[in-house]
Amino acid sequence: MSAAMDTESTYSGYSHYSGHSKKAHRQGRDRHKSPRSKDGSRSEKSVTIQTPPAEPLLGNDASRTEEGQDDNWGETTTAITGTSEHSISQEDIARISKDLEDSVGLECKRYLGLTVAAVLGLLVFLTPIAFILLPQILWRDDLEPCGTVCEGLFISVAFKLLILLIGTWALFFRQPKADIPRVFVFRALLLVLIFLFVFSYWLFYGVRILDLKDTNYQGIVQYAVSLVDALLFIHYLAIVLLELRQLQPMFTVKVVRSTDGESRYYSLGHLSIQRAALVVLENYYKDFTVYNPALLTASKSRAAKHMAGLKVYNVDGPGNNASGQSRAMIAAAARRRDSSHNELYYEEADHERRVKKRRARLVVAVEEAFTHIKRLQAEEQQKAPGEMMDPREAAQAIFPSMARALQKYLRTTRQQQYHSMESILQHLSFCITNNMTPKAFLERYLNPGPTLQYDRDRWFSKQWTLVSEEAVTSGLQDGIVFVLKCLDFSLVVNVKKIPFIKLSEEFIDPKSHKFVLRLQSETSV
Amino acid sequence: CYFIFFSFQQRIEIHKLRQGDNLILGFSIGGGIDQDPTQNPFSEDKTDKGIYVTRVTEGGPAEVAGLQIGDKIMQVNGWDMTMVTHDQARKRLTKRNEEVVRLLVTRQSLQKAVQQSMMS
Numbered sequence: 121m122s123a124a125m126d127t128e129s130t131y132s133g134y135s136h137y138s139g140h141s142k143k144a145h146r147q148g149r150d151r152h153k154s155p156r157s158k159d160g161s162r163s164e165k166s167v168t169i170q171t172p173p174a175e176p177l178l179g180n181d182a183s184r185t186e187e188g189q190d191d192n193w194g195e196t197t198t199a200i201t202g203t204s205e206h207s208i209s210q211e212d213i214a215r216i217s218k219d220l221e222d223s224v225g226l227e228c229k230r231y232l233g234l235t236v237a238a239v240l241g242l243l244v245f246l247t248p249i250a251f252i253l254l255p256q257i258l259w260r261d262d263l264e265p266c267g268t269v270c271e272g273l274f275i276s277v278a279f280k281l282l283i284l285l286i287g288t289w290a291l292f293f294r295q296p297k298a299d300i301p302r303v304f305v306f307r308a309l310l311l312v313l314i315f316l317f318v319f320s321y322w323l324f325y326g327v328r329i330l331d332l333k334d335t336n337y338q339g340i341v342q343y344a345v346s347l348v349d350a351l352l353f354i355h356y357l358a359i360v361l362l363e364l365r366q367l368q369p370m371f372t373v374k375v376v377r378s379t380d381g382e383s384r385y386y387s388l389g390h391l392s393i394q395r396a397a398l399v400v401l402e403n404y405y406k407d408f409t410v411y412n413p414a415l416l417t418a419s420k421s422r423a424a425k426h427m428a429g430l431k432v433y434n435v436d437g438p439g440n441n442a443s444g445q446s447r448a449m450i451a452a453a454a455r456r457r458d459s460s461h462n463e464l465y466y467e468e469a470d471h472e473r474r475v476k477k478r479r480a481r482l483v484v485a486v487e488e489a490f491t492h493i494k495r496l497q498a499e500e501q502q503k504a505p506g507e508m509m510d511p512r513e514a515a516q517a518i519f520p521s522m523a524r525a526l527q528k529y530l531r532t533t534r535q536q537q538y539h540s541m542e543s544i545l546q547h548l549s550f551c552i553t554n555n556m557t558p559k560a561f562l563e564r565y566l567n568p569g570p571t572l573q574y575d576r577d578r579w580f581s582k583q584w585t586l587v588s589e590e591a592v593t594s595g596l597q598d599g600i601v602f603v604l605k606c607l608d609f610s611l612v613v614n615v616k617k618i619p620f621i622k623l624s625e626e627f628i629d630p631k632s633h634k635f636v637l638r639l640q641s642e643t644s645v
Numbered sequence: 646c647y648f649i650f651f652s653f654q655q656r657i658e659i660h661k662l663r664q665g666d667n668l669i670l671g672f673s674i675g676g677g678i679d680q681d682p683t684q685n686p687f688s689e690d691k692t693d694k695g696i697y698v699t700r701v702t703e704g705g706p707a708e709v710a711g712l713q714i715g716d717k718i719m720q721v722n723g724w725d726m727t728m729v730t731h732d733q734a735r736k737r738l739t740k741r742n743e744e745v746v747r748l749l750v751t752r753q754s755l756q757k758a759v760q761q762s763m764m765s
Contacts, residue, residue, distance in 0.1 A: 638681040641731055642699050644673040645738045 671705020
């Protein structure tokens with residue numbers, strides 16, 4: 121059985137500081153864009169890890185032709201770089217990959233990996249069949265006749281192989297969704313395990329059976345059955361190692377965006393750092409509000425004003441005491457009586473008032489605009505064919521009455537570049553088609569939404585770099601911090617272990633709930 | 646100068662006043678072992694479940710006899726009042742055949758001690 125091995129080891133930039141080899145450039149693997157232009161993929165969201173292990177298991181024609189037709193067949197097969205095949209240790213991987221990279225181009229490395237994986241998968245799958253067929257081909261006449269028992273075993277081999285095929289397809293044939301820096305350790309281990317396993321079976325078979333021309337055919341068939349059984353168990357092991365182990369949450373990670381401090385918490389299981397980074401990024405696109413550089417200009421200008429206006433003159437001579445100078449500047453700035461906090465307070469209050477006013481105007485304008493549209497029922501549609509409009513035309517008809525208010529609101533909240541007129545019209549016709557209320561239409565514009573909601577060119581965050589002090593294939597531990605950097609900002613991820621919870625039990629008898637009155641009477645005598 | 650709290654006991658004799666068919670004493674009591682001691686404003690210790698004088702009517706027999714508000718009633722005619730219920734206390738004070746009740750009360754008093762006299 122071929123395990124899921126995905127070792128696309130081309131990654132984005134430097135992956136960790138421990139001095140291992142630097143990969144030169146990264147590869148984007150976005151399935152939806154046109155593939156392989158040499159650096160065309162750079163502009164796509166490229167930290168996609170080739171998760172899948174989609175390797176062709178059977179050598180039959182169906183899967184072959186499927187691969188041939190599929191333009192991205194390379195992406196659906198497991199990629200094994202030379203590193204994972206030859207060694208497992210970090211240094212060896214680094215060294216070999218460095219050699220590989222120096223000698224071969226990256227594209228060739230990927231194809232080499234895929235080819236090796238495909239070959240291994242094919243080999244593994246055909247082995248039981250070969251074990252059964254070879255004696256029949258080579259020394260048919262000497263074999264002992266082996267009636268119903270062997271036929272029963274043939275059926276069981278066939279079905280087990282079918283189950284193995286379906287299981288592998290269900291579990292490992294997946295579209296790659298990310299490029300990650302380093303090889304997946306578990307996948308590499310599993311692949312090596314399978315290789316050794318099948319190799320030893322072949323060794324035994326070659327020495328004991330082929331050389332000696334064993335005539336006990338039933339024994340041979342049972343040997344093949346045992347191989348298939350063991351492959352099924354390896355498949356089970358793969359499920360447990362690759363899928364089940366990371367399901368139970370063990371860590372809570374806090375993700376903070378560096379530019380505005382927006383933070384979220386996620387629960388993760390036992391993952392390697394690079395996979396945890398993947399999970400964080402997948403959730404980033406749907407949970408965090410979109411990064412808007414226009415919102416940061418205010419604080420930058422304030423920061424610039426703090427230190428401006430202070431000059432240091434060196435009276436004592438030409439010595440250059442840099443640290444002394446900066447400390448003096450900081451002290452002077454702190455002592456200076458500036459009213460920037462006042463400015464900030466009034467500016468923010470003012471801004472809020474303005475936003476609320478514009479918002480109120482916008483809501484009123486949109487509500488009024490929506491009252492001009494009425495949906496025609498089926499019977500009415502035949503009566504007045506001349507005036508009927510489809511959603512797009514209806515949207516265009518009512519758009520001008522709300523356009524000004526909407527644009528003013530977007531300008532005030534600095535969102536104007538995220539919404540073009542075309543996109544607004546599209547959204548309006550969408551809402552009209554689906555009977556949405558004005559408030560539902562406005563939901564998209566009133567507050568900034570997650571990054572996925574917007575057009576790809578406005579994302580500001582497509583290529584990511586994982587910066588980590590630990591090796592990225594090592595597992596998560598309590599207290600690990602790693603950073604996911606993109607060009608404009610970074611996400612700082614802090615890992616904490618979920619605390620050990622001591623839960624004890626207390627039984628309360630339902631009849632034990634009794635009460636008394638608290639009295640305070642006063643009697644006159 | 647500093648203040649000293651101390652309590653002293655006093656014996657008070659009240660002659661009941663006849664009003665129509667009833668004999669009244671002219672004060673109200675609160676407290677008792679069946680009551681909530683934390684709501685007693687006069688007690689120093691909020692777990693004290695004794696009987697306290699909560700009101701003294703002006704000009705009544707109790708005021709004339711010297712009973713003050715906040716007094717804790719320890720005994721009535723020799724009967725102990727520190728561990729009785731509110732109703733039992735009421736009954737002991739309003740026996741129809743008694744015209745005089747002799748109370749043993751405890752009163753907290755506030756005295757200002759003069760420091761100079763102590764020091765000189």
